[in-house]
Amino acid sequence: AQKVTQAQTEISVVEKEDVTLDCVYETRDTTYYLFWYKQPPSGELVFLIRRNSFDEQNEISGRYSWNFQKSTSSFNFTITASQVVDSAVYFCALTYWGKLQFGAGTQVVVTP
């Protein structure tokens, strides 16, 4: 069965600090996708990044970067130089048969 674990319930930082969100997953599939979504207080779910199981190259996109390590089943996400607008709940998710299994989410609070 698929499982996604986000052990961090809440992270509080001061603006301009970096924030790293942890995600550990379990799956028996050999081909899968991993995602990060952001849910600001307004409630909509915003797609941030996708990584497929065959591509372990870590990338940077603007202030976002991610570290995918298949050997440890981890898919961590970093926000560099955080801003108040980054305050939101961040969800890690794993696909199975086209559906999504979400983690519990991590609340990020960025204060000025």
Add this chain to the structure above:
Amino acid sequence: SAVISQKPSRDICQRGTSLTIQCQVDSQVTMMFWYRQQPGQSLTLIATANQGSEATYESGFVIDKFPISRPNLTFSTLTVSNMSPEDSSIYLCSVIAGVGDTQYFGPGTRLTVL
């Protein structure tokens, strides 16, 4: 990506009544899903809305409680039937669009049952 709209955006309903939520996509999509997010919780998949056939429900969700229609490739409805306060949640539809099984979500319907 895809542009997804939902109606209503929010509603307050009385116990025992039913509410139908609409989901409209700006392009034809094969896969469409309905999720529930209870207060302070993560998202849980209710069902996959299949065009031209009955929806496929996840464990713990039944058609009598959450009937779903999918008349075409751009539209679906979810009905929350015989509501109780425990049904107070955000209901979101999503579609797979673009590459890599990426799901895009509608803005959600915030339901409060009194």
